[in-house]
Amino acid sequence: MMTEQTLILGANSGIAQAIAAKSLQQKSTCVTIVSRNSSAYQQLKKRHKNLNIINVENYSSTTMAKVAEQLTQQSSQPITRVYICHGILHNATVQPEKKLEDIAPDAFSAVMNANALTPMLWIKTLTPLLTGKTVCKLVVLSARVGSISDNRLGGWYSYRASKAALNMMLKNTAIEFARRAKNIKVIAFHPGTTDTDLSKPFQQNVPKGKLFTPEFVAKQLTSISDKALVDGQLSFVDWQAENISY
Numbered sequence: 001m002m003t004e005q006t007l008i009l010g011a012n013s014g015i016a017q018a019i020a021a022k023s024l025q026q027k028s029t030c031v032t033i034v035s036r037n038s039s040a041y042q043q044l045k046k047r048h049k050n051l052n053i054i055n056v057e058n059y060s061s062t063t064m065a066k067v068a069e070q071l072t073q074q075s076s077q078p079i080t081r082v083y084i085c086h087g088i089l090h091n092a093t094v095q096p097e098k099k100l101e102d103i104a105p106d107a108f109s110a111v112m113n114a115n116a117l118t119p120m121l122w123i124k125t126l127t128p129l130l131t132g133k134t135v136c137k138l139v140v141l142s143a144r145v146g147s148i149s150d151n152r153l154g155g156w157y158s159y160r161a162s163k164a165a166l167n168m169m170l171k172n173t174a175i176e177f178a179r180r181a182k183n184i185k186v187i188a189f190h191p192g193t194t195d196t197d198l199s200k201p202f203q204q205n206v207p208k209g210k211l212f213t214p215e216f217v218a219k220q221l222t223s224i225s226d227k228a229l230v231d232g233q234l235s236f237v238d239w240q241a242e243n244i245s246y
């Protein structure tokens with residue numbers, strides 16, 4: 001019998017797909033994924049009745065409100081886990097900056113929007129659905145490069161800034177939830193360099209054994225989130241469950 005629901009947002013991410021596959025192994029959990037491109041889930045859908053797919057065209061506030069409405073109508077199981085997986089490092093129009101001269105307003109806005117604002121708009125929209133008596137683990141994919149104190153190499157101005165901004169807003173969220181949504185634990189997660197489209201152009205510099213599979217990262221992350229205590233604090237942790245300083 002299905003008694004709980006896992007929600008995966010930005011589900012076309014390589015890491016998100018592995019989290020979905022891992023979560024679907026739990027028979028008590030119904031898994032809902034939201035993405036602009038769910039084609040990677042067609043095979044999984046044939047094998048798993050407990051997979052729900054919500055396709056979206058964009059991540060505007062209006063779209064998110066419609067998703068929240070659909071979630072309210074479609075399922076009676078409480079949402080016990082949320083994984084927010086959005087993140088751009090590069091795309092057709094964005095490249096991570098190597099030097100000051102590379103900073104470009106449109107690229108900066110696109111990265112901030114996808115990496116910092118989109119996760120926060122999801123949290124804002126979904127908070128009424130998550131608040132209650134049932135424990136909920138809210139995990140947002142961040143990155144160690146968002147740590148200001150850990151920044152030794154510089155570069156990647158927009159990506160680093162977007163993850164630092166995300167971490168700050170998640171810290172705010174944890175403080176606010178400690179007052180008004182005491183059942184929700186907020187986790188900012190650094191997966192380590194993982195073999196997905198995001199890291200593809202940068203994998204040649206990764207030391208041997210340090211490029212993780214999405215499946216390994218999903219196993220670590222689900223275990224970390226299952227074990228996390230609801231303590232009113234933001235945990236900023238890596239794939240080994242080690243704390244990262246801001």
Ligand SMILES: NC(=O)c1ccc[n+]([C@@H]2O[C@H](COP(=O)([O-])OP(=O)(O)OC[C@H]3O[C@@H](n4cnc5c(N)ncnc54)[C@H](OP(=O)(O)O)[C@@H]3O)[C@@H](O)[C@H]2O)c1
Pocket residue numbers: 009010011012013014015016034035036037059085086087088113114118141142143144190191192193194195196197198199
């Ligand atoms: N891979 C790594 O080595 C690594 C390392 C550190 C941190 N991370 C973080 O882990 C998370 C997942 O990364 P990944 O490697 O799995 O990435 P990925 O495979 O490249 O997936 C990209 C993700 O970003 C979303 N996205 C792309 N453009 C967007 C836009 N304009 N607006 C909103 N969302 C957009 C996609 O949503 P759709 O489902 O709608 O396409 C998808 O969720 C990201 O936050 C990333 O920063 C990854």
